[in-house]
Amino acid sequence: MEKIELMYEGKAKKVYSTDDPAYCIVSYKDDATAFNGEKKGTIVGKGVVNNRMSNFMFKLLEKNGIPTDFVEELNDRDAVLKRVEIVPLEVIVRNKAAGSFSKRFGVPEGTAFKTPTLEYCLKDDDLGDPMMNDSQIIAIGAATQDELDSIAKYTLKINEIMIDFFKQCKVDLIDFKIEFGRLPDGTIILADEISPDTCRFWDVETGEKLDKDRFRRDMGGVEEAYAEMMKRVGLDG
Ligand code: TMP
Ligand code: ASP
Numbered sequence: 001m002e003k004i005e006l007m008y009e010g011k012a013k014k015v016y017s018t019d020d021p022a023y024c025i026v027s028y029k030d031d032a033t034a035f036n037g038e039k040k041g042t043i044v045g046k047g048v049v050n051n052r053m054s055n056f057m058f059k060l061l062e063k064n065g066i067p068t069d070f071v072e073e074l075n076d077r078d079a080v081l082k083r084v085e086i087v088p089l090e091v092i093v094r095n096k097a098a099g100s101f102s103k104r105f106g107v108p109e110g111t112a113f114k115t116p117t118l119e120y121c122l123k124d125d126d127l128g129d130p131m132m133n134d135s136q137i138i139a140i141g142a143a144t145q146d147e148l149d150s151i152a153k154y155t156l157k158i159n160e161i162m163i164d165f166f167k168q169c170k171v172d173l174i175d176f177k178i179e180f181g182r183l184p185d186g187t188i189i190l191a192d193e194i195s196p197d198t199c200r201f202w203d204v205e206t207g208e209k210l211d212k213d214r215f216r217r218d219m220g221g222v223e224e225a226y227a228e229m230m231k232r233v234g235l236d237g
Helices: 046-063 099-105 134-140 145-168 222-232
Strands: 006-009 013-017 023-028 031-034 039-042 070-073 078-082 089-096 112-122 171-182 188-191 199-203
Touching (some): 046 222, 134 145, 145 171
Antiparallel strands (some): 013 023, 023 078, 089 171
């Protein structure tokens, strides 16, 4: 399958049409942004890490019963995906407090939760992706109740699968963000990516951050952290 026309360029990816309208090709860039695009930079090699890690995670999730948009890895930066209509929600799961949760609720980073939290944000850069509850989502038609039920069910299962997998990599899964899409027949499937851009990964022993927070917080060692995560999941070399 080959790229035909650039359909969409986001902050971290380009999406191309192909000769089959049921599929698209995603191409991961090294561009990095934070704080809704206010902070800009480059993380050398990030596109390769995110493409390969996301494809690996989507295959693992498929094997465990989660439907996804992943079809085929084409090369280091490109993958074929099923074309979906993206549900305009960022779905965030947290196992320990960090980032905006810590800030908003005054809970120190690293505090373990009794149960995972599930949050939705409306995908709208102009509005700064505001948090939205179930009734608000249904009221504006961003998703239906049935769709939200599927999304919540899949998301909590994805969290369990990912916690177990990353534990084996000596990585504590603090939180992550995922997105879902609708196939033409309305079926809800996992879409977008799972990578160090979209998850918080802390070393189980030292608590060292192995994710995009190193970029967001100007901590240095950003490329090294992405490379370390590739190694941890067994994708280096
Ligand atoms: P937060 O603590 O900033 O709300 O982030 C929660 C998780 O979501 C964290 O793993 C990073 C991820 N995330 C994204 O993937 N994209 C975003 O735009 C934001 C704000 C967070
Ligand atoms: N999506 C955020 C941005 O717009 C990046 C992040 O914090 O992950 O810049």
